[in-house]
Amino acid sequence: MKIESVDFFYLSMPVVEDIGDGSQDATLVRVRAGGLEGWGECEAAPLPTIAAYVCPMSHSACKPVKASVEGMPLNEPDDIRRIAEKVHANSFDLLQADHTLSGIDIALWDLLGKKLGEPVYHLLGYKQAYPKTPYASQLFGDTPELTYKKAVQSRKSGYRAVKFGWGPIGKGNASEDAAHFRAAREGLGAEAYLMIDIGTVWGENVATARERLQALKEVNAYWLEEPFANMALGPYKQLSASGPRVPLAAGEGCNNYVQAAAMLDYAGLGFIQIDTGRIGGITPAKRVADEAAAKGITYVNHTFTSHLALSASLQPYAGLEKDIICEYPVEPKQLALDITAGKILPDTNGRILVPDAPGLGVEVQLQNLKDYIVDTEIRINGEMVYQTPAL
Amino acid sequence: MKIESVDFFYLSMPVVEDIGDGSQDATLVRVRAGGLEGWGECEAAPLPTIAAYVCPMSHSACKPVKASVEGMPLNEPDDIRRIAEKVHANSFDLLQADHTLSGIDIALWDLLGKKLGEPVYHLLGYKQAYPKTPYASQLFGDTPELTYKKAVQSRKSGYRAVKFGWGPIGKGNASEDAAHFRAAREGLGAEAYLMIDIGTVWGENVATARERLQALKEVNAYWLEEPFANMALGPYKQLSASGPRVPLAAGEGCNNYVQAAAMLDYAGLGFIQIDTGRIGGITPAKRVADEAAAKGITYVNHTFTSHLALSASLQPYAGLEKDIICEYPVEPKQLALDITAGKILPDTNGRILVPDAPGLGVEVQLQNLKDYIVDTEIRINGEMVYQTPAL
Numbered sequence: 001m002k003i004e005s006v007d008f009f010y011l012s013m014p015v016v017e018d019i020g021d022g023s024q025d026a027t028l029v030r031v032r033a034g035g036l037e038g039w040g041e042c043e044a045a046p047l048p049t050i051a052a053y054v055c056p057m058s059h060s061a062c063k064p065v066k067a068s069v070e071g072m073p074l075n076e077p078d079d080i081r082r083i084a085e086k087v088h089a090n091s092f093d094l095l096q097a098d099h100t101l102s103g104i105d106i107a108l109w110d111l112l113g114k115k116l117g118e119p120v121y122h123l124l125g126y127k128q129a130y131p132k133t134p135y136a137s138q139l140f141g142d143t144p145e146l147t148y149k150k151a152v153q154s155r156k157s158g159y160r161a162v163k164f165g166w167g168p169i170g171k172g173n174a175s176e177d178a179a180h181f182r183a184a185r186e187g188l189g190a191e192a193y194l195m196i197d198i199g200t201v202w203g204e205n206v207a208t209a210r211e212r213l214q215a216l217k218e219v220n221a222y223w224l225e226e227p228f229a230n231m232a233l234g235p236y237k238q239l240s241a242s243g244p245r246v247p248l249a250a251g252e253g254c255n256n257y258v259q260a261a262a263m264l265d266y267a268g269l270g271f272i273q274i275d276t277g278r279i280g281g282i283t284p285a286k287r288v289a290d291e292a293a294a295k296g297i298t299y300v301n302h303t304f305t306s307h308l309a310l311s312a313s314l315q316p317y318a319g320l321e322k323d324i325i326c327e328y329p330v331e332p333k334q335l336a337l338d339i340t341a342g343k344i345l346p347d348t349n350g351r352i353l354v355p356d357a358p359g360l361g362v363e364v365q366l367q368n369l370k371d372y373i374v375d376t377e378i379r380i381n382g383e384m385v386y387q388t389p390a391l
Numbered sequence: 392m393k394i395e396s397v398d399f400f401y402l403s404m405p406v407v408e409d410i411g412d413g414s415q416d417a418t419l420v421r422v423r424a425g426g427l428e429g430w431g432e433c434e435a436a437p438l439p440t441i442a443a444y445v446c447p448m449s450h451s452a453c454k455p456v457k458a459s460v461e462g463m464p465l466n467e468p469d470d471i472r473r474i475a476e477k478v479h480a481n482s483f484d485l486l487q488a489d490h491t492l493s494g495i496d497i498a499l500w501d502l503l504g505k506k507l508g509e510p511v512y513h514l515l516g517y518k519q520a521y522p523k524t525p526y527a528s529q530l531f532g533d534t535p536e537l538t539y540k541k542a543v544q545s546r547k548s549g550y551r552a553v554k555f556g557w558g559p560i561g562k563g564n565a566s567e568d569a570a571h572f573r574a575a576r577e578g579l580g581a582e583a584y585l586m587i588d589i590g591t592v593w594g595e596n597v598a599t600a601r602e603r604l605q606a607l608k609e610v611n612a613y614w615l616e617e618p619f620a621n622m623a624l625g626p627y628k629q630l631s632a633s634g635p636r637v638p639l640a641a642g643e644g645c646n647n648y649v650q651a652a653a654m655l656d657y658a659g660l661g662f663i664q665i666d667t668g669r670i671g672g673i674t675p676a677k678r679v680a681d682e683a684a685a686k687g688i689t690y691v692n693h694t695f696t697s698h699l700a701l702s703a704s705l706q707p708y709a710g711l712e713k714d715i716i717c718e719y720p721v722e723p724k725q726l727a728l729d730i731t732a733g734k735i736l737p738d739t740n741g742r743i744l745v746p747d748a749p750g751l752g753v754e755v756q757l758q759n760l761k762d763y764i765v766d767t768e769i770r771i772n773g774e775m776v777y778q779t780p781a782l
Contacts (some may be wrong), residue, residue: 002573009775012447014398016447016448016449016450017450018449018450018451018454020450020451021413021450021451022449022450022453022484023448025447025449025450032417043484044448044449044453044484044485044486045449045453045484045486046446046486047445047446047447047769047771048439048441048443048446048450048485048486050442051438051439051441051442051489052436052439054438055404055418055436055437055438055439056407056411056438056765057418058407058413058415058416058436058437058719059407059408059409059410059411059412059415060409060410060411060412060557061411061590061591062435063409063434085594088594088620089592092591092621092644093413093434093435093436093644093669094435094439094619095435095436095439095486095487095489095646095669096436096439096443096487098486099486101605104750138696167511168453199452200452200481200483203479204474204649220712229479229647230483230649231622231650231653232649232652233649233652233653233656233657234652253483253484254473256597256620256622257487258620258621258622258623258624259622259650261623261624262622262624262653262657263627265431265624265625265657266624266653266657272407272520276628278486280771293693300471308474318559320515345488363413365565374771374772375771375772375773376769376772377768377769377770378438378767378768378769378770378772379766379767379768379769380438380765380766380767381765381766381767382766
């Protein structure tokens with residue numbers, strides 16, 4: 001079959017707040033071929049992502065993503081890899097292209113899985129999917145007291161692993177941060193995995209990060225996530241060699257395989273976190289999972305939005321038995337919940353498993369999304385180059 | 392003074408060809424403050440770059456670039472650095488943001504230089520600007536015969552350094568590539584610097600690159616540029632350690648300082664090439680120049696478009712006396728030539744010097760650009776969020 005159409009949908013909550021919650025809007029991608037539909041989601045700013053799909057060509061290496069996708073054959077996994085290569089060759093000077101490609105690549109895997117009657121992880125070469133322990137991913141409270149209450153709530157909800165991130169953390173002094181770390185641990189109890197996410201606030205400042213290591217060690221932090229800007233290899237490496245040792249996690253900002261490979265090689269990470277909605281989709285994410293496994297670095301998904309994004313983010317390491325932790329969006333906005341009919345829910349042991357169904361195994365329910373549609377039009381010299389597709 | 396307005400202009404040749412010539416369109420940025428205007432240019436796809444300026448906020452780290460620029464104070468160089476930091480903090484999940492910031496940062500330096508009556512390189516801390524030997528940057532001919540003719544023409548035009556790139560190179564077999572290399576050397580004569588640019592065609596394929604090293608050595612290539620994808624640190628490092636040794640040049644695809652730092656640390660480069668229109672402007676480019684100097688790696692500008700971009704790209708290393716080579720756009724499209732009134736031309740010794748005038752020292756002539764304007768409109772829920780500004 002050949003790719004017949006690619007449609008982008010810009011969805012949003014009625015109000016987008018200035019908080020570290022990426023589930024407030026969404027960029028959905030629908031690909032049609034051979035009478036089937038595949039769906040993907042870009043974890044990206046919708047308008048620039050759509051613009052990168054439809055923009056006029058600037059030169060031979062700065063073409064719209066569209067130029068490398070529509071009309072291409074889609075019959076086997078290598079066809080998807082060829083499309084990714086074509087996008088990279090045709091659009092490597094178009095920075096946003098990887099974020100645009102991400103949702104397309106995910107939709108292509110979903111579509112191919114449906115056609116071949118196989119879950120995506122089978123097509124990736126995994127015979128079996130292993131259960132993952134979901135960690136509840138949430139924002140720090142504005143005060144240590146509120147962080148404590150959120151931690152207690154997470155424990156009551158049955159989560160055995162919880163990540164706190166963003167909000168006030170890293171923006172105040174070391175003792176303020178330490179108070180939040182302790183509040184989180186006290187609320188969770190001693191047994192739970194506790195991860196801490198700095199959200200790159202320290203930029204390249206190794207000294208600031210070092211001041212927090214003792215407190216992180218005292219609360220037995222499972223990892224310290226994104227203390228620095230993505231790709232700041234030097235600061236990551238220096239911190240990873242500092243005591244007391246706290247394992248570092250990073251990588252969600254990587255927008256292609258070679259960046260993630262650089263992080264694996266030189267950042268001193270214990271965990272590599274990949275968002276399939278940013279790195280270019282499932283295709284490069286699987287390469288990262290293979291490389292991480294070969295290097296003894298644990299692969300973890302990065303997912304803060306819908307269960308469509310969650311399924312896509314689990315596929316690349318579904319078959320890695322030892323990589324048992326997964327990010328699970330525990331307090332997404334209603335938009336993210338409304339994107340799929342089915343949900344990926346914890347079993348009685350509190351673990352989750354990638355759906356055992358063709359493609360991504362979650363169905364997008366477009367009819368429930370019409371209230372979220374952001375009506376968008378782009379005109380170039382009077383010609384409409386993008387208009388929100390009819391639902 | 393405070394930043395009063397930031398305007399983006401999308402310009403294009405009437406026809407954009409599918410060739411490796413980035414001068415076929417342009418993204419110009421005009422910043423106004425205190426009764427003055429500064430100008431910058433993004434070396435980027437215009438539509439996504441504009442979209443990244445005006446898009447609605449997705450979350451606290453995915454804001455439009457606009458949110459960090461308008462109304463900010465602009466009185467001293469540190470104000471520009473603070474704006475860059477703010478953009479990175481507010482927009483690090485918006486991939487295209489660095490390309491958008493690039494033109495703004497350049498315009499801010501131009502504007503501040505005009506206000507303070509100083510050329511930008513003075514504001515960057517250089518007391519003196521040193522002349523650079525321009526290399527003519529041009530595409531390979533479609534055949535070795537055409538490459539030879541272009542090389543002869545370059546020699547007749549007085550260029551002592553010539554780079555050939557893109558076109559057919561790297562896409563055929565090793566002997567076809569070698570025929571082009573030899574044709575270039577024969578046309579230029581033995582004395583000229585000859586650089587070869589592969590335009591990332593080999594992706595991550597070290598073996599293919601190694602097959603060309605002997606031929607590159609035989610024509611005494613001054614450098615081999617971008618054999619691999621930007622940030623493919625492993626392949627670069629492996630090739631740099633292979634014989635016969637040919638110095639490697641890369642970096643034009645870096646869209647922030649930390650990526651360039653990674654290339655300096657781990658790619659085995661002899662030359663780091665920075666496009667101020669992509670890396671986030673003059674601010675991060677100067678940091679790269681400082682770091683490269685400390686590491687003994689030669690800094691070179693990457694410039695294929697206008698003399699506005701050329702001036703901006705020269706400022707970050709204008710004061711580095713030993714880094715003598717600069718890229719010079721020798722066959723840009725008429726649009727790129729029409730952007731500025733004055734041009735940066737070789738002196739009687741064939742060398743060029745950054746203008747000794749306030750700001751970037753080149754004046755944009757907007758009235759000559761109206762035929763190139765690409766009329767663009769972006770509407771979100773019926774509201775016009777971008778419209779081509781009146782000239």
